[in-house]
Every structure is written in C-alpha cells, then in structure tokens.
Amino acid sequence: MPTPIVIVSDALPGDAVAALEAVCDVRRVDGRDREALLAALPAADALIVRSGTRVDAEVLEHATRLRVVARAGVGLDNVDTATARALGVTVVNTPDANSVSVAELTVGLVVASVRRLTRAARSVGAGEWRRADFAGSELSGRVLGIVGFGRVGRQVARRLAAFDMRVLVHDPYADTLGDDVHATGLDDLLAVSDVVTLHLPRTPATAGLIGARELAIMKPTAHLVNTARGGIVDEDALHRALTTGALAGAALDVFATEPPGASPLLALENVVAVPHLGASTAEAQSRAGHEAVRRVLAELAPLSAPAPTTV
Numbered sequence: 001m002p003t004p005i006v007i008v009s010d011a012l013p014g015d016a017v018a019a020l021e022a023v024c025d026v027r028r029v030d031g032r033d034r035e036a037l038l039a040a041l042p043a044a045d046a047l048i049v050r051s052g053t054r055v056d057a058e059v060l061e062h063a064t065r066l067r068v069v070a071r072a073g074v075g076l077d078n079v080d081t082a083t084a085r086a087l088g089v090t091v092v093n094t095p096d097a098n099s100v101s102v103a104e105l106t107v108g109l110v111v112a113s114v115r116r117l118t119r120a121a122r123s124v125g126a127g128e129w130r131r132a133d134f135a136g137s138e139l140s141g142r143v144l145g146i147v148g149f150g151r152v153g154r155q156v157a158r159r160l161a162a163f164d165m166r167v168l169v170h171d172p173y174a175d176t177l178g179d180d181v182h183a184t185g186l187d188d189l190l191a192v193s194d195v196v197t198l199h200l201p202r203t204p205a206t207a208g209l210i211g212a213r214e215l216a217i218m219k220p221t222a223h224l225v226n227t228a229r230g231g232i233v234d235e236d237a238l239h240r241a242l243t244t245g246a247l248a249g250a251a252l253d254v255f256a257t258e259p260p261g262a263s264p265l266l267a268l269e270n271v272v273a274v275p276h277l278g279a280s281t282a283e284a285q286s287r288a289g290h291e292a293v294r295r296v297l298a299e300l301a302p303l304s305a306p307a308p309t310t311v
C-alpha cells in the first residue's frame with residue numbers, strides 16, 4: 001500500500017511534522033513559491049497550510065489526487081472552499097487552537113493604542129524623554145465594542161471586562177451572549193464605543209464592512225483594533241480618518257495585502273502595526289499543528305487501512 005504523500009507548505013511545529021513523518025511521506029514546499037507548489041501538488045494526498053499559502057482553484061486543479069486541505073488555524077479566506085467542495089476535496093481547520101493567543105494580542109494592542117506605547121518606546125529608543133507627549137487614557141469605565149462574538153470575541157470580552165470596560169457586542173448570528181455583555185446594532189456600537197475591536201471572518205459580505213461611513217460614526221477619541229482580517233476595514237478610509245482627526249488611533253495585526261509593503265498607514269504616529277502575530281505563540285502553533293495533523297490522518301485513514309477481507 002503506498003505511503004500517503006503530504007505537502008506542508010507553511011511553517012508547522014517540528015514535533016507535529018515528526019508525528020506526520022512517522023506514517024506519511026512529508027514534503028516541505030514554500031507555499032509562496034507558486035511554481036514549486038504547483039510542481040509538488042500532483043503527487044499529494046494532503047496539503048497542510050497556514051495563512052501564507054493561497055489555495056485557489058489553480059492549486060486545487062493541479063492536485064489531482066488531493067483528498068484533504070488542512071488549515072492550521074482558523075481563517076479559511078486563503079482557501080477556495082467552493083472549488084474544493086466541487087472537486088471532492090475535504091477542507092478542515094483548527095478553530096479552537098489560537099483563540100486565546102489572538103485575544104491576548106488584542107488586549108495588548110488595545111493597551112498599546114490607548115497608551116501610545118509604540119510611539120513612546122520608539123522615542124525612548126531614540127534617546128528622548130518626552131513624558132508630556134505620551135499621555136493616554138484609562139480603559140476603566142470606557143465602552144468596548146466587539147464586532148463578531150465567536151471564539152476570539154468572547155475571550156476578548158472576558159479579558160477586557162476585567163479592565164472594568166463596559167462591553168457591547170454586534171453579531172447578528174450569536175445566539176448567547178452572557179452576563180454583562182449587551183447586544184446592539186453596528187452603527188450604535190460604533191457611535192458609543194471608545195475602543196472597537198473586530199473578530200469576524202472576512203467574507204464577501206464583510207469585506208469593507210468598516211468603511212468611510214462607519215469610521216465617520218465613531219468618536220474622534222476612539223481607537224479601532226483589527227486582529228481579524230485585512231479587507232474588513234477600508235484602509236484608505238482608515239488613513240483619512242486617522243490623518244484628519246476623525247479617529248484617535250488604530251492597532252492592526254492584519255492588512256488587506258500581506259505583507260502591506262509601503263502602506264501609508266505604517267508611517268502614521270497613531271497606528272500600531274504588527275505582522276499578523278495573533279496566532280504566533282508557541283502554544284497556539286503547537287495546538288494548531290497537532291490538530292491539523294490529527295485531522296489529516298483521520299481523512300487519510302482509509303488510504304492506509306488494511307483492505308477489507310471478503311468471505
């Protein structure tokens with residue numbers, strides 16, 4: 001019986017790959033090297049990716065033996081799930097693996113934005129001591145608006161409630177909310193929140209959800225945090241809001257295009273930008289890697305099971 005071939009095209013923890021290597025022929029390819037990826041795919045029974053590999057129709061059509069694509073992480077916006085379905089390829093992800101890590105980064109970005117931490121740190125690094133220039137505001141007693149109340153949004157609510165923030169939520173699909181969390185429409189949330197944080201998927205329906213109109217509704221003293229996906233926020237409109245005093249600050253883990261190149265947002269004093277680090281903890285990567293491997297092996301099991309005996 002042939003050993004299943006698994007392509008790993010983004011970084012996975014070594015022990016998760018070792019577990020896979022014990023039973024599969026594992027081939028590592030750089031998912032950003034399109035040519036190498038397309039060349040490796042015809043032999044593949046499974047493909048494991050993070051966010052760095054674009055699994056579009058061309059990729060799926062090259063992978064004529066493919067049974068499963070595993071996304072070690074949550075967002076499936078880099079996988080063409082409709083084409084996969086049409087070709088009979090199963091798509092799996094690891095939805096619980098990184099929620100805590102993303103929530104913790106979100107708290108860090110909220111604090112960094114309202115207390116101007118990155119600007120202050122850069123200034124001290126440059127030999128300055130400008131205490132008066134970096135006054136911020138407390139979170140206690142302020143309103144936190146969470147857009148998208150799934151796994152990450154709920155973890156963020158718990159953590160920022162402990163800062164004594166009042167938590168508002170907008171999520172048209174969430175059925176239970178919990179104590180001390182109040183549901184509201186998007187415009188109402190934007191109008192009253194001191195910090196708005198996004199925790200919804202990027203889909204055709206949510207692309208550009210936070211545009212010029214929505215930013216204009218926000219308080220000029222408010223901060224916007226995005227650890228969900230680039231493209232949910234209109235970056236040109238955000239740049240205008242931040243440079244005209246319509247919005248106090250933004251903290252961004254994700255960008256419409258990654259890496260964001262020479263995005264003018266990166267040069268702004270009132271922007272805290274990090275390179276898609278939400279899931280980049282040892283714990284989240286270990287959970288996501290092992291869960292992705294477990295799910296791939298479950299999908300491939302029929303390939304390596306002994307042939308049924310006939311009587």
Ligand SMILES: NC(=O)c1ccc[n+]([C@@H]2O[C@H](COP(=O)([O-])OP(=O)(O)OC[C@H]3O[C@@H](n4cnc5c(N)ncnc54)[C@H](O)[C@@H]3O)[C@@H](O)[C@H]2O)c1
Nearest residue numbers: 074075148149150151152171173199200201227228278279
């Ligand atoms: N920065 C990172 O590294 C990182 C890591 C994990 C997840 N993410 C992103 O965060 C997103 C959220 O992750 P999650 O695990 O909480 O997902 P989830 O599926 O548990 O929750 C998403 C929530 O968004 C809600 N939603 C959908 N459309 C909405 C809309 N138009 N308005 C308001 N709410 C809406 C859904 O009802 C759901 O409750 C993911 O889709 C992913 O893109 C980023």
Ligand SMILES: O=C(O)CC[C@@H](O)C(=O)O
Nearest residue numbers: 050051073074075279280
């Ligand atoms: O691959 C990553 O580290 C990012 C993962 C994250 O964006 C996700 O959707 O799970």
